[in-house]
Amino acid sequence: MRTELRVRATQALGRDRVRANIRRAMDGLILKRRAAFPDVEELERLRDQGEAIRDHALANLPELLEALEGRCAANGIQVHWARDAAEANAIILTIIQGHGGKAVIKGKSMVSEEIGLNDCLSAHGIEPIETDLGELIIQLAQEHPSHIVAPAVHKDRREIAALFSRHYPDEPYTEEIERLTALARRVMRERFKGTRIGLSGVNFAVAETGTLCLVENEGNGRLSTTAPDVHIAITGIEKVIARLEHLAPLLTLLTRSATGQPITTYVNMISGPRKPDERDGPREVHLVLLDNGRSGIHADPQLRATLRCIRCAACMNHCPVYVRIGGHGYGTVYPGPIGSILEPQLQGLERQGELAQASTLCGACSAVCPVRIPIPQLLNRLRFEHAEAQRGKGTGIRIEGFIWRAWATAHAHPALYRRVTWIIRRMRGLVGLSIRPWNRTRTAPRIAPRSLHALVREEGLAND
């Protein structure tokens, strides 16, 4: 079947340079994460805590959101609710236009990608300025992030050097990473100084204190939330946690799982706008709480685990599919294993159900997930539902359904099973021909002349 996903994945497999860049980066991230958790028992203890904290937050989501809203309001943060992308964009646009804003300095925010904020702002004559180095590269290249933590991971320094020299012709050409980074600092400096509206995402929103916690390394997140007169924060409704103390294990899990760092350079906890006696900081802080399909996921007791995610990206770093097709191969805002369970739920099985097949079910994702999301189980559930919904629609699916039913029947009836396997063994020379699509990218399987049953009958089991 030539579905969009398959076409995109095939194209991605052909981009050797991108594949090499991603492979190199993922291998590095895997090693860094491993080194950051030298003590397996401690890691498991932390994962227990992370899972419990996030589960508790989701079980109490409506109450915690109300508590968060109340605390934020008491602190002077204005809270807005958005059911979908259009509502969120409208809220943000209204705030910016209310201040006569012509540009917005942005810290990294995947939720702003999810709602297509940049396009919306540009369409209304407002310039979105991505300030995170990776996001800046992506914006200049007019692409979308290929990874949720390292958005420009698919590009190497030569591509970035070429991109910068095209956009900043007055700056000297360089391929040195230190100097490319310094160049980004120079060109962003004036924007930080002169822009009056800032926008950021949120890593955790603490209900108990009305605190927005943001982690980052570059300082652009702090600048975007401190230097302007107005700070707009946007987050999904699932990011709330009950207690401030819960930040401690979650931060440890997040930064170690993501990049192997014991902590990021900056952990920024914002609990309100500038107070009358304070000398800097925004005079207004807004928090936009976005649903966009999350309450639907929340309603299902099994699928709800999807919302535990703290967006560390460890699942994609360890995924054999992600490392081969990269973020762009998925064609969605959230790629990798988390994307494969989240996107079909956010956008519906009709549009993204096939994504649940973009996995080998090897289980690497759930083995590293800091909040223990059972990604393979959820993928299976979504595959089943997608197949059910598709039943009878296309011949491919009908044949597949027939094959699996036959397989199930054979396994349930020993006599039939023996007869079928006897026939298959006799015809094993033909098998290579009959499953050609499978063999196109794989070595053909060889069927053994004698069955395992027969061998066991003759030789017995070693530890019988």
Next chain:
Amino acid sequence: MTDARRRILQGLRVHAAAKGRAPAIPVRRFEWSQEEAVDRLEQMMQAVRTEVHRVDDAWPQRLAEELTRASARRLYYGAKGPLTGELTAGWPDSAPELVAWEGSIETTRDRLFDEADASFTSARAGIAETGSLVLWPTPAEPRLLSLVPPIHCVLLERRQIVSTLHALMVEERWAAQMPTNALLISGPSKSADIEQTLAYGVHGPERLILLIR
């Protein structure tokens, strides 16, 4: 948008789950001696390119030497900061010019961005486990002081060093008194967005000089 609020909350209440109390997380801490804690903090911060100096009461002299070597011309500090008296009293004449930040950011912005080569702040605490400085910016030492100038200098007292963030939050009862902005700083600003290769000095300070007394 009150309608959105009502609808979202309604949707979340459809399937009420077993609620239960917020999980109590045992406080993570290490029984390090003060010397061990200082060593750990120093080592962790040096690993992310913080310049650490152990100092005595003559620290302003020491800082002035460092900044002279860096060819800094102006050091910004908070006019009413807790260490201002010591800083100004011990500052040598030949050293970079001391500039006090007194007004609001609106009147200070241009100078802070354009002429401040370095800044000085106190710290509220140090966290040994992760090698982090804890700052709660105040009117006396505003937020951008530790962020905009290319060199950020901090004096930390040895007795301020604790083992973990968790222990500090609990002991100081942060939940009852969160400031507008609480901050952990662990090194100068950096990025690994190009080929996963670390480069220091992106948008925040390029250098972090830590004096431990």
